[in-house]
Amino acid sequence: MTTRNGWRICAVAVLFVATHAATSERAWSQGVVGEVEQMLPQALGGATPGSQESRLGTAPGTDQGPFGVQPGRDQPLMGAGGGTAIPRVPASISAPDAGPTPRPRAIGAPEALPVPRAQLYGSLALPDEEEAAPLPGAMGLDEAINRLLAENLDLRSKSLEIPQARADVLTASLRSNPILFADSQLIPYQPYSNQRTGGPVQYDVNISHPVDFSHKRRARTEYAARVVNVVEAQYQDAVRIEINNLYTAYVDVLSAQQIARYAKASVEGFDRLIRATQLLYEKDLATRADVSQVRSQQEIAQVGLIDSDENLRRAKRTLGVMLNIPPDQAEGLEFAGSIEDRTEPPPSVDELVHMALTCRPDVVSFRMGVHAAEAGFKMAVANRYQDAYVLYQPYTFQDNSPFGTKSAHSWALGLTVPMPVYNRNQGNIERSRINIEQSKIELANIERRVQNEVVQAAREYAVTRNIVQKIRTEVIPSSEQTKNDRFALFQSGEPNTTVVSYLEAQRAYNDNVKAYLDTAVRHRRSMLNLNTVVGRRLVP
Numbered sequence: 001m002t003t004r005n006g007w008r009i010c011a012v013a014v015l016f017v018a019t020h021a022a023t024s025e026r027a028w029s030q031g032v033v034g035e036v037e038q039m040l041p042q043a044l045g046g047a048t049p050g051s052q053e054s055r056l057g058t059a060p061g062t063d064q065g066p067f068g069v070q071p072g073r074d075q076p077l078m079g080a081g082g083g084t085a086i087p088r089v090p091a092s093i094s095a096p097d098a099g100p101t102p103r104p105r106a107i108g109a110p111e112a113l114p115v116p117r118a119q120l121y122g123s124l125a126l127p128d129e130e131e132a133a134p135l136p137g138a139m140g141l142d143e144a145i146n147r148l149l150a151e152n153l154d155l156r157s158k159s160l161e162i163p164q165a166r167a168d169v170l171t172a173s174l175r176s177n178p179i180l181f182a183d184s185q186l187i188p189y190q191p192y193s194n195q196r197t198g199g200p201v202q203y204d205v206n207i208s209h210p211v212d213f214s215h216k217r218r219a220r221t222e223y224a225a226r227v228v229n230v231v232e233a234q235y236q237d238a239v240r241i242e243i244n245n246l247y248t249a250y251v252d253v254l255s256a257q258q259i260a261r262y263a264k265a266s267v268e269g270f271d272r273l274i275r276a277t278q279l280l281y282e283k284d285l286a287t288r289a290d291v292s293q294v295r296s297q298q299e300i301a302q303v304g305l306i307d308s309d310e311n312l313r314r315a316k317r318t319l320g321v322m323l324n325i326p327p328d329q330a331e332g333l334e335f336a337g338s339i340e341d342r343t344e345p346p347p348s349v350d351e352l353v354h355m356a357l358t359c360r361p362d363v364v365s366f367r368m369g370v371h372a373a374e375a376g377f378k379m380a381v382a383n384r385y386q387d388a389y390v391l392y393q394p395y396t397f398q399d400n401s402p403f404g405t406k407s408a409h410s411w412a413l414g415l416t417v418p419m420p421v422y423n424r425n426q427g428n429i430e431r432s433r434i435n436i437e438q439s440k441i442e443l444a445n446i447e448r449r450v451q452n453e454v455v456q457a458a459r460e461y462a463v464t465r466n467i468v469q470k471i472r473t474e475v476i477p478s479s480e481q482t483k484n485d486r487f488a489l490f491q492s493g494e495p496n497t498t499v500v501s502y503l504e505a506q507r508a509y510n511d512n513v514k515a516y517l518d519t520a521v522r523h524r525r526s527m528l529n530l531n532t533v534v535g536r537r538l539v540p
Contacts, residue, residue, distance in 0.1 A: 060230055060368070060372070060442060137334065138333075139333055139335050140337060141250055144250060144319070147323045148246050151324035152323070153324055155238065155242055162228070162232055166228055168224050172217075172223070173217065173224075174217075175212075176387065178207055179208040179389075181205075181207075182205045184203050185201070185203075186200065186202055187201055191402055199399070200403070202396060203397040206391055206392065206393035207394075211388040212387055213385065213387075213388055214383070214385040215382050216379070219382040222375045223372065223376055223379045225375075226368065230369055233368050234361070237360075237361035240360070240361055240362075240532060243531075243532070244529070244531075246322055247532070248525070249319040250319060251521060253315045253319055254337050254339050254521075255339060256308065256311050256312035256316075257312060257335070258339055258521075259311065260305070260309055262517065263305040264305055267302055267305055269506075270297055270298035270301050271298070273294050273297075273487070274294050276490070277291050278291060280490075280491070283493065285493035316333055317330050317331060319335075339517075340524075341468065341523060341524070346539065349455055352458055353451050353454045355534045355535070355536055356451070356453075356454050356533060357447055359535035360450055360533075360535035363450055363535075366439070367443055369443070370440055373438075373439040376432045377432040379432075380428045380432040381425075384425045384429070386418040386420070387418075388415065388417045390414075390415055391415065394411050395409070453533045457526065460526040460529070461527060464519060464523035464526050465526075468519050468520050471515060471516045475516070479508055479512045480509060483505045486501060486505040487505075490502045
């Protein structure tokens with residue numbers, strides 16, 4: 001008894017030292033490891049780089065509870081007693097994976113880029129000539145979208161979730177392996193004899209084959225196949241969001257191009273003003289201060305032109321990142337397109353809502369999630385019962401040589417059927433049933449949200465279109481006429497008209513041009529936003 005207690009004390013001491021060492025090591029390393037974990041890219045959805053974790057939580061309709069696996073799964077069946085009809089090995093070694101189904105996969109949609117307002121630098125003026133034709137080889141929006149789908153690294157990474165989900169279907173469809181087991185029983189510590197009876201020694205070889213009589217394999221295969229449909233729809237939604245980000249960056253480039261064009265027109269306008277002011281100065285109709293003031297305004301416009309050129313290069317570099325183009329090459333690219341609206345109005349709001357509810361991949365993913373939840377319910381029902389085991393023992397040898405008799409060979413056939421007295425998976429069945437209702441509620445919620453997004457996008461399109469037309473046809477012509485009249489009076493040497501009054505008219509005209517440019521860019525974004533909220537390409 002003393003020796004046994006001594007061994008127990010030693011074991012406890014060793015366990016305490018090992019636990020204390022591990023705790024100390026964790027405490028020392030948690031500071032460094034914790035900092036590293038906090039720096040994980042948010043684009044991975046919190047997944048560890050290089051791991052097999054999904055890039056975004058749980059896919060719609062694929063909730064499997066907080067325990068990871070369902071209690072109805074086959075557990076080790078250890079033979080507690082003798083007999084040839086009982087497998088004496090864990091059933092888990094014959095299972096194809098560590099759980100009832102592969103983990104649910106999900107694809108995280110890219111985070112939407114913030115929509116910047118049009119950057120305005122210095123003085124701007126509306127060019128007299130129409131927008132120039134795009135240069136040969138300039139990249140249009142369609143070409144940019146095609147390159148995004150082919151070269152964007154984030155989408156290429158997320159697309160690999162689909163073949164992984166299909167591989168999960170293969171894993172779910174695998175059958176459990178039969179078990180080969182050999183043993184020897186009743187081996188004596190001292191030889192048997194007529195005085196020391198026992199035995200005889202027995203040698204067995206048996207094969208146990210699982211029988212999935214509740215069709216768990218079929219249920220988990222169907223569930224994994226439903227998850228593939230969800231993942232495919234989620235990837236399409238990731239593409240939709242990434243294309244929307246491309247819209248944002250692309251319109252930013254077009255806006256920067258227009259700002260540079262307007263800034264150049266402003267510089268040219270001040271060149272004409274300087275020549276007129278210099279001529280009036282030579283005729284003693286203007287002062288040197290007037291000439292200096294105009295030159296100062298021209299320098300400000302030239303600084304704005306330099307700044308607008310750099311803003312254009314910056315916008316191109318941002319777009320180049322999305323298209324997987326190096327920065328130096330992106331700066332040299334030319335992009336074709338206009339911020340002007342030259343298309344017909346989109347369909348009615350009711351038609352747009354119907355299109356969105358039919359086509360938008362995020363709605364489709366939640367609709368597929370309802371089917372996945374229903375398949376999960378069937379899987380939970382199938383997991384009520386563990387596999388039965390059919391045992392075939394083709395070889396049994398009983399050694400009767402210690403008794404001087406002839407040894408015997410025999411065979412056996414048996415069946416092991418677990419009795420589901422306690423573990424009948426009631427909790428997971430109820431959870432799966434609730435998950436179906438929850439998935440339907442989530443589907444209704446996203447449908448309502450999508451409907452609201454479409455209505456708001458349609459209103460934004462209509463309002464900005466009217467504002468752009470009003471500024472273009474009424475505000476700017478009136479302001480430009482006032483500016484031109486002031487310039488004509490100043491150029492003619494009208495006594496009551498000074499360069500200050502003209503510059504004030506020029507400032508009011510610039511403000512109207514900036515308002516027009518800002519609203520035109522806003523309207524162009526609203527046009528492309530209709531494509532995003534509907535899930536279809538409606539406007540170019």
